[in-house]
Amino acid sequence: MIASDIERLIQLLARLPGLGPRSARRAVLHLMKKREALMLPLAAAMAQAAETIAICTNCGNLDTHDPCSICRDSRRDRKLLCVVEDVADLWALERSGAFKGGYHVLGGTLSAIDGRGPEQLNMARLIDRAEHGDAAVGSGTSDAPAVKVEEVILALSATVDGQTTAHYIAERMAETGIRLSRLAHGVPVGGELDYLDDGTLTAAMKARRPA
Amino acid sequence: MIASDIERLIQLLARLPGLGPRSARRAVLHLMKKREALMLPLAAAMAQAAETIAICTNCGNLDTHDPCSICRDSRRDRKLLCVVEDVADLWALERSGAFKGGYHVLGGTLSAIDGRGPEQLNMARLIDRAEHGDAAVGSGTSDAPAVKVEEVILALSATVDGQTTAHYIAERMAETGIRLSRLAHGVPVGGELDYLDDGTLTAAMKARRPA
Numbered sequence: 001m002i003a004s005d006i007e008r009l010i011q012l013l014a015r016l017p018g019l020g021p022r023s024a025r026r027a028v029l030h031l032m033k034k035r036e037a038l039m040l041p042l043a044a045a046m047a048q049a050a051e052t053i054a055i056c057t058n059c060g061n062l063d064t065h066d067p068c069s070i071c072r073d074s075r076r077d078r079k080l081l082c083v084v085e086d087v088a089d090l091w092a093l094e095r096s097g098a099f100k101g102g103y104h105v106l107g108g109t110l111s112a113i114d115g116r117g118p119e120q121l122n123m124a125r126l127i128d129r130a131e132h133g134d135a136a137v138g139s140g141t142s143d144a145p146a147v148k149v150e151e152v153i154l155a156l157s158a159t160v161d162g163q164t165t166a167h168y169i170a171e172r173m174a175e176t177g178i179r180l181s182r183l184a185h186g187v188p189v190g191g192e193l194d195y196l197d198d199g200t201l202t203a204a205m206k207a208r209r210p211a
Numbered sequence: 212m213i214a215s216d217i218e219r220l221i222q223l224l225a226r227l228p229g230l231g232p233r234s235a236r237r238a239v240l241h242l243m244k245k246r247e248a249l250m251l252p253l254a255a256a257m258a259q260a261a262e263t264i265a266i267c268t269n270c271g272n273l274d275t276h277d278p279c280s281i282c283r284d285s286r287r288d289r290k291l292l293c294v295v296e297d298v299a300d301l302w303a304l305e306r307s308g309a310f311k312g313g314y315h316v317l318g319g320t321l322s323a324i325d326g327r328g329p330e331q332l333n334m335a336r337l338i339d340r341a342e343h344g345d346a347a348v349g350s351g352t353s354d355a356p357a358v359k360v361e362e363v364i365l366a367l368s369a370t371v372d373g374q375t376t377a378h379y380i381a382e383r384m385a386e387t388g389i390r391l392s393r394l395a396h397g398v399p400v401g402g403e404l405d406y407l408d409d410g411t412l413t414a415a416m417k418a419r420r421p422a
Binding site for chain 2: 004006008012017018023025027028032039040041044046049050052062063069086091
């Protein structure tokens with residue numbers, strides 16, 4: 001006896017990651033109680049984002065512009081190219097403020113089990129950017145000289161699939177002469193040793209530095 | 212450098228119960244990947260529900276009609292009135308199919324700590340329904356005789372606030388001669404004794420029945 005409009009909203013919300021049928025029901029009741037303050041703005045923001053957000057054809061980021069605002073930002077150092085699996089990783093790096101170069105979003109990792117090969121990823125465009133450099137997409141003039149990429153930073157997950165992907169990219173780029181690097185392994189800042197896995201501790205010990 | 216449209220969507224989603232900033236970001240990325248299949252339908256369903264769903268002025272349920280479809284259903288036994296805290300509880304009872312009477316949604320419990328008195332709840336309407344009966348809202352004729360409520364079932368939480376609310380209702384109804392009942396305590400069906408709290412076990416033992 002739940003109204004079909006509510007039932008439909010619950011079913012759609014339950015398809016979001018992190019929400020199941022039960023939490024979707026709770027969310028719908030919360031939305032109903034905050035109709036003006038939350039439900040209508042959320043519906044509008046969702047429709048708006050669906051309309052305006054596009055994938056950047058240069059790097060794979062999500063933005064209201066294509067190329068995205070990172071690709072068009074002339075203050076960023078396009079000699080550095082940071083390869084990430086997903087837009088979420090790009091956001092995480094942007095939040096940290098630790099990187100001021102360009103990004104390349106692969107859209108996943110190679111995976112034998114899931115049948116994801118290089119064709120399923122944004123890989124060809126990465127090789128193209130690395131070999132031929134980025135056109136200066138922000139300058140507005142299409143005949144501006146391409147910026148040569150000097151270093152590719154592989155910010156991929158420390159999982160089997162992530163490392164397979166990193167190896168694949170390293171092999172493909174072996175002849176370009178581009179410097180390859182990866183993020184350091186070690187103890188997370190604020191992390192307690194007691195809770196760390198053996199692999200991380202071993203990596204941190206091996207890469208120890210003078211205090 | 213996250214586009215403001217995305218940022219706004221994340222902030223709004225993060226206000227749903229069960230979602231924080233992190234899971235809201237994941238949800239937004241998922242929505243972006245399923246734009247046609249999920250994001251646009253969800254935006255539309257949310258706008259639609261915000262427009263059409265109203266609180267039933269009779270019982271407090273949420274529905275596209277007022278009075279709601281449960282109140283208007285002439286097959287339901289309006290001599291029975293089940294009092295619940297929230298619409299979620301009404302949905303749970305409806306899913307079970309165990310009850311075919313009318314409901315009354317209080318919208319919460321009395322709470323000294325949170326400063327919720329009877330005025331903050333849908334209490335006056337409950338007393339009114341119990342004392343004067345429900346008008347036959349489904350019949351379409353406003354002069355149809357009101358149905359006398361014979362039993363009020365208090366399906367409230369087995370918490371201090373829930374039981375305080377039950378006591379309050381019982382006192383208010385003491386002179387109406389209406390039969391009051393509450394849900395049975397006991398071992399959940401499919402539950403393992405080992406995982407049950409002492410209070411539930413004690414209640415189940417006291418209320419034991421011939422096998």
